Amino acid sequence: MAxxxxxxxxxxxxxxxxxxxxxxxxxxxxxxxxxFTGSSLNVLMDLLSxxxxxxxxxxxxxxxxxxxxxxxxxxxxxxxxKSLNYLPRxxxxxxxxxxxxxxxxTNPHQITIPRLTxxxxxxxxxxxxxxxxxxIVVYANNGYVxxxxxxxxxxxxxxxxxxSNTNSTSNTQQFYINNFDVDIASLTVKVRASNxxxxxxxxxxxxxxxxxxxxxxxxxxxxxxxxxYKVVFGNGTFGRRLANNNLVELxxxxxxxxxxxxxxSFSADTVAGHPAAISLVTKALNGDVFQNLDDIKFxxxxxxxxxxxAVTTNDYETxxxxxxxxxxxxxxxxxxxxxxxxxxxxxAALRSQSYDVIPTTLKQQIxxxxxxxxxxxxRLDVKDPKxxxxxxxxxxxxxxxxxxxxxxxxxxLVESTVVNFxxxxxxxxxKTFRLSKxxxxxxxxxxxxxxxxxxxxxxxxxxxxxxxxxxxxIEFNNKLKKDNPIDELxxxxxxxLSTPAVVSGTFTFNGITGCSLRDxxxxxxxxxTVTNNSINVINENVGTVDYEKGVVSIQELTITxxxxxxxxxxxxxxxxxxxxxxxGKREDIIRIRPDETTITVEEIRE
Amino acid sequence: MSKVAQVTEIxxxxxxxxxxxxxxxxxxxxxxxxxxxxxxxxxxxxxNLLLTDKYERPFHPEIGSNLRAILFENMTPGIKPxxxxxxxxVINNYEPRANLIATNLSFDNDLNSVNxxxxxxxxxxxxxxxxxxxxxxxx
Numbered sequence: 001m002a003x004x005x006x007x008x009x010x011x012x013x014x015x016x017x018x019x020x021x022x023x024x025x026x027x028x029x030x031x032x033x034x035x036f037t038g039s040s041l042n043v044l045m046d047l048l049s050x051x052x053x054x055x056x057x058x059x060x061x062x063x064x065x066x067x068x069x070x071x072x073x074x075x076x077x078x079x080x081x082k083s084l085n086y087l088p089r090x091x092x093x094x095x096x097x098x099x100x101x102x103x104x105x106t107n108p109h110q111i112t113i114p115r116l117t118x119x120x121x122x123x124x125x126x127x128x129x130x131x132x133x134x135x136i137v138v139y140a141n142n143g144y145v146x147x148x149x150x151x152x153x154x155x156x157x158x159x160x161x162x163x164s165n166t167n168s169t170s171n172t173q174q175f176y177i178n179n180f181d182v183d184i185a186s187l188t189v190k191v192r193a194s195n196x197x198x199x200x201x202x203x204x205x206x207x208x209x210x211x212x213x214x215x216x217x218x219x220x221x222x223x224x225x226x227x228x229y230k231v232v233f234g235n236g237t238f239g240r241r242l243a244n245n246n247l248v249e250l251x252x253x254x255x256x257x258x259x260x261x262x263x264x265s266f267s268a269d270t271v272a273g274h275p276a277a278i279s280l281v282t283k284a285l286n287g288d289v290f291q292n293l294d295d296i297k298f299x300x301x302x303x304x305x306x307x308x309x310a311v312t313t314n315d316y317e318t319x320x321x322x323x324x325x326x327x328x329x330x331x332x333x334x335x336x337x338x339x340x341x342x343x344x345x346x347x348a349a350l351r352s353q354s355y356d357v358i359p360t361t362l363k364q365q366i367x368x369x370x371x372x373x374x375x376x377x378x379r380l381d382v383k384d385p386k387x388x389x390x391x392x393x394x395x396x397x398x399x400x401x402x403x404x405x406x407x408x409x410x411x412x413l414v415e416s417t418v419v420n421f422x423x424x425x426x427x428x429x430x431k432t433f434r435l436s437k438x439x440x441x442x443x444x445x446x447x448x449x450x451x452x453x454x455x456x457x458x459x460x461x462x463x464x465x466x467x468x469x470x471x472x473x474i475e476f477n478n479k480l481k482k483d484n485p486i487d488e489l490x491x492x493x494x495x496x497l498s499t500p501a502v503v504s505g506t507f508t509f510n511g512i513t514g515c516s517l518r519d520x521x522x523x524x525x526x527x528x529t530v531t532n533n534s535i536n537v538i539n540e541n542v543g544t545v546d547y548e549k550g551v552v553s554i555q556e557l558t559i560t561x562x563x564x565x566x567x568x569x570x571x572x573x574x575x576x577x578x579x580x581x582x583x584g585k586r587e588d589i590i591r592i593r594p595d596e597t598t599i600t601v602e603e604i605r606e
Numbered sequence: 607m608s609k610v611a612q613v614t615e616i617x618x619x620x621x622x623x624x625x626x627x628x629x630x631x632x633x634x635x636x637x638x639x640x641x642x643x644x645x646x647x648x649x650x651x652x653x654n655l656l657l658t659d660k661y662e663r664p665f666h667p668e669i670g671s672n673l674r675a676i677l678f679e680n681m682t683p684g685i686k687p688x689x690x691x692x693x694x695x696v697i698n699n700y701e702p703r704a705n706l707i708a709t710n711l712s713f714d715n716d717l718n719s720v721n722x723x724x725x726x727x728x729x730x731x732x733x734x735x736x737x738x739x740x741x742x743x744x745x
Contacts, residue, residue: 040650047664
């Protein structure tokens with residue numbers, strides 16, 4: 001039939017499908033009323049079109065849910081991730097570290113602080129409960145002090161399941177954890193022979209079939225529906241198979257996600273029945289909600305490549321970023337790439353969301369996590385990033401006639417733009433600061449902004465001990481722009497106009513206040529005092545400046561005192577780069593801090 | 607050959623419009639779908655439109671008379687012109703074969719129902735036909 005040859009099946013919209021049906025009906029002469037809305041034939045075509053459209057949508061959804069890239073439903077993503085042997089990250093409890101000083105009325109030889117001893121803390125208006133996850137013994141000869149105790153946020157829950165006939169005869173024995181906000185890391189599984197048996201066996205979590213026998217007391221964790229998990233036991237060949245009437249006990253912690261992060265003051269009525277003083281070591285961090293779908297889509301294929309083993313640098317980065325929510329960026333390299341090569345060491349420079357300097361406890365957590373996955377004979381060294389801060393000074397001109405906003409409102413908007421620019425483009429490894437992009441963003445902040453003049457300097461911080469010879473190599477890692485050499489005797493008024501490659505904040509040197517470091521444009525670092533029209537060199541040589549490499553070496557500088565800087569105890573060293581693009585190399589992280597951003601607003605009427 | 611078999615063009619009934627029965631009834635002998643032709647097809651179409659509410663047809667919420675939607679309104683004199691307008695709108699918009707002549711509505715207060723009589727001419731055949739529909743609640 002000629003009409004059939006023109007029948008199109010590629011259209012997916014209701015109207016197109018119906019129009020195709022009408023085209024088809026035109027080719028035959030039995031019923032002619034296909035074009036009239038009220039006719040039975042037209043109603044029938046509506047139904048056929050609707051049915052076809054419905055199937056199109058249904059099949060489209062089925063197809064898109066079959067692939068990791070296009071799946072939208074959490075259940076679908078979990079299912080595909082499961083086939084890649086990837087376990088999506090669960091809720092995770094915040095962890096804080098505290099010292100506990102128990103003060104018993106009597107003087108026992110030792111006191112055991114039991115597992116799940118509870119502590120409370122407030123964040124905002126909310127109170128959160130933290131608890132220990134192991135018994136801790138403190139002794140009289142140590143003053144009953146427990147140091148660096150990890151406490152985990154969350155409520156403890158116990159679930160019990162009786163193995164029924166149905167379960168024991170099925171191929172796999174699996175039990176669903178009924179809370180989706182479970183912290184899987186906290187799960188303990190015990191099995192009793194029956195619900196009247198008082199003894200139990202503890203089962204351990206298995207991630208692989210290697211080494212398992214039919215009597216191994218193990219369980220597997222698998223993702224289940226709606227973001228929850230299930231505990232799967234062995235089949236008698238790989239892992240012990242549960243018997244009828246066994247009682248399965250699951251103990252785990254429910255996490256409050258990210259909310260308790262930052263908790264820094266803990267209290268407890270009593271500890272092991274005694275009064276106790278609690279002091280903070282590290283505030284609570286690393287709490288997180290379950291992994292979002294985009295993150296699973298990103299991580300699952302890479303985890304398959306990693307196979308839970310840390311071999312290549314990408315393996316380390318994937319494993320660490322996946323496990324520690326507080327770590328936002330990672331750069332891993334071999335110790336042999338260091339200036340002084342170190343063999344057998346893997347170096348991981350990590351950027352923490354909460355800390356510029358990562359606490360020792362968190363570093364140790366990361367090392368403990370990676371260690372079992374590393375090749376034998378290797379060790380991990382977790383390093384802090386080297387920050388290159390950008391000082392931004394911007395003068396923004398805006399048309400007063402084009403807006404009702406006040407200068408302070410404009411200033412506030414531009415400051416937000418700079419913060420957003422930093423969050424979007426900087427503050428990670430291997431990011432480059434580009435001045436033109438920042439200026440473009442500032443101009444686009446508000447339609448009334450006409451132009452901006454923005455200047456930058458790179459900033460490093462040093463913390464020398466006072467009254468001690470201080471030597472340090474400071475790497476800006478960007479070419480520095482040296483000024484025309486300035487003669488101490490003839491420069492006079494030109495001091496105010498000179499722009500040295502390196503200057504510092506002020507300090508007291510040899511009892512002279514207001515001293516600062518400054519290069520002499522010939523690669524020598526000097527201690528000087530500077531006013532608008534005079535410059536006095538106090539010490540002619542306290543180091544060198546390599547303009548090409550962007551490296552400043554301070555040698556044997558003895559400072560009497562200093563207070564200036566971003567916070568006390570820090571002297572800032574400012575560098576003027578040749579390029580307006582500032583590159584981050586290796587462990588460098590380029591960032592802009594609000595404290596080093598100065599926005600000046602000028603009103604213009606035009 | 608019988609003389610009766612000779613049919614001229616003038617006396618043969620032309621199937622201008624053709625539709626099947628809404629109940630899919632079939633011919634008892636041939637087993638094929640029964641057909642409604644010409645003014646009967648148009649009458650069925652008009653009846654379908656009168657009994658269709660808006661939002662009833664998939665993807666075309668605008669089709670329909672919406673008469674049943676006012677079934678639970680009070681039977682006041684003001685309701686009649688509204689129903690007249692609904693009927694004329696649906697026929698004028700969706701049944702190009704019908705040329706509406708008159709609408710006659712009679713209210714039966716005791717049975718809570720409305721007898722709708724729509725009279726129209728069928729374009730091209732010039733037949734004048736009347737469709738009667740009783741609007742009442744089902745239960």
